[in-house]
Amino acid sequence: MTKSVLIVEDDITFGMMLKTWLTKKGFLVFSASSVANAQKVIAAEKVDLILSDLRLPDRDGIDLLKWLTAKATPVPLIIMTGYADIQSAVQAIKLGAKDYVAKPVNPDELLKKMNEALEPVVEAKTTPNQPTPSSTGTVKAELAAGYLKGESDAAKQLYRYVELVAPTNMSVLLIGASGTGKEHIAHLIHQLSHRNDAPFMAIDCGAMPKELAASEFFGHKKGAFTGALTDKTGAFVSANGGTLFLDEIGNLSYEVQVQLLRALQERKVRPVGSNEEIPVDIRLVAATNENLEEAIEKGNFREDLFHRINEFMLPIPELKERKEDILLFANFFLDQANRELGKHVTGFDMKASAALQGYHWPGNLRQMKNIIKRATLLAEQEYISLTELGTELLTPAAPTLALKNEDTEKQQILEALRQTANNKSKAAQLLGIDRKTLYNKLKLYEIGL
Known part of the structure; x- marks a missing residue:
């Protein structure tokens, strides 16, 4: 069945070229050069899809979106603009735009977006007020477990590797600075694996006293030591059939590393105070922000354990390496803060946006989330300004005294x-x-x- 497309574009030459190309592709094409004319076409004709410029003579594409919403007219709309403005893109997505493309338009990319927009809507469990997921484009907002993937090359490579390794049983070692989202990646690997119906257990090795490590990992029997008042099921048994995530594994003592290696090799654990060995089937994902190879050289980490946990190493990029994603994450965290705090802040003004993009983010995503939540709470206007973000974002990156030896x-x-x-x-x-x-x-x- 022939699909009809309305092109809302005040650049007559570009509009005609686009109309000719889409007609050759089998679409029935209508044209309008303003929001007012577009409204007349929509009222008179059956329109399956709208391609609208952002900047129009009388109003803009966002006004057209608002009008469609007010009229309860469920026509998917893709915003087109030569003004590659992330703020406008995010606002358009929030208001219901199906997608967003920047001029000059890539024909193949546009056709793919159009076909996706014209696919029947499948109801899914989504979080209210989050950007609509889309498969391509400047403001791609793929959400996995309430998390934004991003559009930068570093993000694309990261999630490509995740999709490759997740279906396997390989042990994965996540390498990344604090606040980069290592536990989220571990969760995602579990969700995309064949073990996703079984438990996901996370252990923070950095916060675990070595005296209690064996009990935490393998469990214990009542009376096994002072304070063992009841039986305890360890993480290995709790995660049986699923995924065990060991965060900050580099902080484990050498003695505990030996116990962990034995459990991983034998696939059996013995609770403290028990003579019984329990077979376990777990997929291991470990994470660290330390250089384990240097730790091996210093004698602080076992080389055989390193190779056991490192069947597939996955570096997690820092936020400063993902410049294209900074405003996407900022708006994502703003949406979260609005919901949690009962606020209705729209976005960031130009100076605040520039500060967000120019900052070096030493605390990565965790730091950004905290700063934006605080700014959202303080905001009294529609847009967050530098006043709410604080002077911290204006501080240049300090010269790093990187530890050498x-x-x-x-x-x-x-x-x-x-x-x-x-x-x-x-x-x-x-x-x-x-x-x-x-x-x-x-x-x-x-x-x-």
């Missing part, structure tokens, strides 16, 4: 603490390491504060 580490740490007046969080940023890592180094070098 064990001989100079202590002096570098002391210098970073001196420069930051003993502020551990800022010292960790200056050193280019995670705060947990800094705490471990302070303990190692017996630096008391």
Whole structure:
């Protein structure tokens, strides 16, 4: 059945070229050069899809979107513009635009978007007020488990690797700085695997005392040690058939590494205080923000365990490496904050947008989420300004005192603490390491504060 398309475009030459090309592709094409004319066509004709320029002589494509919503006219609309403005794109998506393309339009890309927009709508469980997922385009907003994937080359490569490794049983090692979303990636690998109906268990190895590690991993029997008042099921058994995620695995003591390696090799665990071995079938995903190969050289991490957990290494890019995604994430976190706080903030003004894009984001996505939630709470106008974001985003990136080797580490740490007046969080940023890592180094070098 022939589909009809309405082109709303004030550039007559471009509009005619587009109409001719779409007609050859088998579409019935109507044209309008303003919002008012478009409304007349929609009222008089059956229109299956609208391609609308963002900037029009009388109003803009967003006004047309609002009019369609007010009239309860369910016609999918794709915004076209030569003004590659993420803010306008996100606003259009929020208001119901099916997709967004920037001029000059790539014909193949546009045709793909049109075909997707014309597909029958399948109801899905979605979170209210989040950008509509689309398969291509500048404002692609693929959401997985309430999470934005992004559009940068780094993001595309990351999720391509996730899709490749998830269906396998390979152990995955996620390498990335704090706040980059390693646990989300671990969840996604589980969700895309054949184990997705079984449990996903996450253990924070950085917060686990070595004395309790065996109990946490393998469980214990009542009375096995002081304080063991009842039987405890360990993480391996709880995750049986599913995925076990070990976050900050580099923080495990050498003794615990030996126990973990044995369990992974034998696929059996023995609860503390028990003579019985329990067979387990788990898929392991581990994560670290440390260089485990350097830890192996220093004798702090077992090489055989490293190879066991590292069948597939997956680097997680930092936010500063994903410049194209910064405003997408900012608007995504703004939507979350609006829902959580009962606010209705529309977006960010130009100066705030520029500050978001220019900042180096040492705390990555976690830092951005916190800053935007606070700004949303403080905002009294329609758009968040620099006033609400705070002066932190105007601070240039500090020169990093990256730790080089064990001989100079202590002096570098002391210098970073001196420069930051003993502020551990800022010292960790200056050193280019995670705060947990800094705490471990302070303990190692017996630096008391």
